[in-house]
Amino acid sequence: CGASAVKFQKRANATLYTQALLDAPYANENSYGRTYGEHRKAVELSRFQLAELFRYARTVSIGSFATAFDEESVDCLHSLGVPAIKIASGGLTDHALIRYAATRGTPIILSTGGGTLADIKKAVDSLGDCPHAILHCTAAYPLDPREANLRVIGTLRQEYPHTVIGWSSHHTGIALSLIAYAFGARIIEHHVTLNRASKGTDHAFSLEPKGLHTLVEDLEKVRHAIGDGVK
Numbered sequence: 001c002g003a004s005a006v007k008f009q010k011r012a013n014a015t016l017y018t019q020a021l022l023d024a025p026y027a028n029e030n031s032y033g034r035t036y037g038e039h040r041k042a043v044e045l046s047r048f049q050l051a052e053l054f055r056y057a058r059t060v061s062i063g064s065f066a067t068a069f070d071e072e073s074v075d076c077l078h079s080l081g082v083p084a085i086k087i088a089s090g091g092l093t094d095h096a097l098i099r100y101a102a103t104r105g106t107p108i109i110l111s112t113g114g115g116t117l118a119d120i121k122k123a124v125d126s127l128g129d130c131p132h133a134i135l136h137c138t139a140a141y142p143l144d145p146r147e148a149n150l151r152v153i154g155t156l157r158q159e160y161p162h163t164v165i166g167w168s169s170h171h172t173g174i175a176l177s178l179i180a181y182a183f184g185a186r187i188i189e190h191h192v193t194l195n196r197a198s199k200g201t202d203h204a205f206s207l208e209p210k211g212l213h214t215l216v217e218d219l220e221k222v223r224h225a226i227g228d229g230v231k
Contacts (some may be wrong), residue, residue: 001209002216005063007086007189008050012072013040030201043200047076054080071100078104087123089113089139089168095126102130109187111168114139117159124160133187134160136180137168142205148176153183172205174215181222188219 013022022037032042045053050066057064065082068074069091077085086109091097093115101108108130112120120134136152148171156165166187167180177188191206207215 001213003062003212005065006053006057006192008045008053008064008066009069010050010066010073010076011040011044011069012076013037013044015072016070030199032199047080050076051080054082068097068101071097074101074104078106082106084109087111089115089137092119092123095122098123098126099128102127105130107131107133109133109135109166111135111137113137113168117155120156120159124163133164133166135166135168135187135189136185137189138170141170141202142172143170143176145171145176150176150180150183153180153185157184170205174207174211174218177215178218178222181219182226188215190215 017037017040022035022040024036026033026036026039031039033039054064063083065084065086066073066077067086067088068077069088074085074097084107085101085104087094087098087101089111092110092112098108098110108127110120110123110127110132112123112134115123124132124134134156136150136156138147138149140147150167153165153167164186165184166189167177167185168189169177169180170191171177174190177185177190181188190212191202192212193203193206193208196203196206196208
């Protein structure tokens with residue numbers, strides 16, 4: 001579809017969740033197991049599967065990396081030689097995880113949904129000298145456009161003028177991402193699925209391949225259309 005990178009998720013379920021949660025019944029239309037632990041195991045990619053995906057990505061010249069939700073996953077991704085590691089919005093105030101990821105020397109992409117400017121500053125301070133980018137986003141799945149507050153992208157650019165600022169979208173369409181680019185976002189992240197009607201909670205607000213292809217094409221148009229401001 002023309003995207004520059006694909007991102008996966010990596011969790012160490014046994015250490016990330018309590019045993020009580022893993023053993024809890026998980027009977028609903030989106031469940032892949034009788035308990036939450038069985039469900040999480042069913043949808044989790046193994047180290048071997050990630051390695052296969054990363055190898056394939058290299059053959060088609062697309063970047064590939066993943067979000068790490070815990071220290072064990074940071075180590076896994078680092079051992080696979082990823083060019084970047086993402087810290088999800090839920091990890092914004094997990095300074096121990098952020099510091100641990102930063103020590104590995106791999107660039108960090110930091111998502112900020114639900115965080116204040118003070119939370120973001122503490123997270124950035126925890127990164128130290130580790131190269132990083134910051135993504136504006138919300139903690140709503142899916143996103144109501146009235147809650148997007150895309151002007152925060154400009155605020156983050158002012159607060160961190162030497163840092164790449166981006167936008168992580170949970171919106172069902174592509175319009176907000178085009179506006180985000182015009183506001184200065186230089187990383188655009190979207191959930192992607194092969195079928196929006198698939199079983200699972202995120203598919204309905206994800207982009208299918210046709211939508212992703214349109215987004216990539218339209219972002220290129222926006223890049224050219226912005227111009228230099230000289231009349």
